[in-house]
Amino acid sequence: MKSSWTHLGPPVSQDRTITSFPKWYTPDACLQLKEHFHSKVSTACQHRNTGTVGLKLSKVVVVGDLYVGKTSLIHRLCKNVFDRDYKATIGVDFEIERFEIAGIPYSLQIWDTAGQEKFKCIASAYYRGAQVIITVFDLTDVQTLEHTRQWLEDALRENEAGSCFLFLVGTKKDLLVSRVKLKAQPQGTCQKVLARVCSSLLRSSDQHCHAALCWTSKKAMELKRALKLPCSLPKRWDDSGFPGDH
Numbered sequence: 096m097k098s099s100w101t102h103l104g105p106p107v108s109q110d111r112t113i114t115s116f117p118k119w120y121t122p123d124a125c126l127q128l129k130e131h132f133h134s135k136v137s138t139a140c141q142h143r144n145t146g147t148v149g150l151k152l153s154k155v156v157v158v159g160d161l162y163v164g165k166t167s168l169i170h171r172l173c174k175n176v177f178d179r180d181y182k183a184t185i186g187v188d189f190e191i192e193r194f195e196i197a198g199i200p201y202s203l204q205i206w207d208t209a210g211q212e213k214f215k216c217i218a219s220a221y222y223r224g225a226q227v228i229i230t231v232f233d234l235t236d237v238q239t240l241e242h243t244r245q246w247l248e249d250a251l252r253e254n255e256a257g258s259c260f261l262f263l264v265g266t267k268k269d270l271l272v273s274r275v276k277l278k279a280q281p282q283g284t285c286q287k288v289l290a291r292v293c294s295s296l297l298r299s300s301d302q303h304c305h306a307a308l309c310w311t312s313k314k315a316m317e318l319k320r321a322l323k324l325p326c327s328l329p330k331r332w333d334d335s336g337f338p339g340d341h
């Protein structure tokens with residue numbers, strides 16, 4: 096079906112057109128088991144009642160220790176490439192990724208932050224106004240998982256309570272010997288921080304990366320739409336519905 100929004104720019108590619116929620120990665124690791132947009136958001140999209148016409152944008156910040164694979168994750172998500180060479184991020188960098196969600200043009204502004212301690216004060220200046228925080232750790236290095244709590248706390252300190260959607264992503268799954276237990280066990284951390292967890296295999300094209308990106312954009316868009324609709328801010332963002340529903 097031809098979109099009526101094409102005058103805003105070239106159409107987005109087919110894999111960036113999202114009409115339903117991608118299936119969760121694993122029910123144990125995921126707090127979100129619903130498959131559809133909230134009815135208020137769907138109705139607003141159908142009636143084009145989504146605020147100012149134009150490009151709609153959500154901010155995503157990606158945080159975590161140095162060398163865990165934040166840049167690699169973003170490059171895999173946005174460009175579908177993997178670079179074996181390590182080039183440390185200096186301060187911050189960003190990518191813009193365009194989508195069409197429920198018939199509405201939508202973009203993610205994805206901020207890649209440096210993991211090195213000396214750049215922390217530069218990077219943290221970009222945490223404010225995030226709708227999504229992706230905390231990344233290395234599945235082969237348990238310490239990087241332990242540090243995710245601090246990264247998340249720092250990022251949340253710059254944002255309104257309950258206004259961010261959280262992801263926890265484990266990288267370098269290909270470096271784990273098959274059938275060996277993960278060195279870093281993310282589930283407990285995930286439950287404590289109310290984040291979603293997914294592991295990624297960045298070296299090969301991975302459907303989990305794509306699903307995670309679709310999810311991120313969709314939840315960010317729904318959250319943003321919800322905040323603009325006439326209902327109060329969720330105290331804790333979860334999938335049981337909007338606060339007005341209870």
Ligand SMILES: Nc1nc2c(ncn2[C@@H]2O[C@H](COP(=O)(O)OP(=O)(O)OP(=O)(O)O)[C@@H](O)[C@H]2O)c(=O)[nH]1
Pocket residue numbers: 159160161162163164165166167168178179180181182183184185208209210211266267268269270295296297298
């Ligand atoms: N084998 C393997 N290597 C990976 C994977 N993800 C990242 N790497 C490698 O790990 C190294 C660090 O990756 P980066 O993406 O630069 O790490 P970063 O977290 O952005 O690092 P900083 O910018 O210093 O914070 C690079 O050499 C990548 O090629 C993965 O899934 N598998």
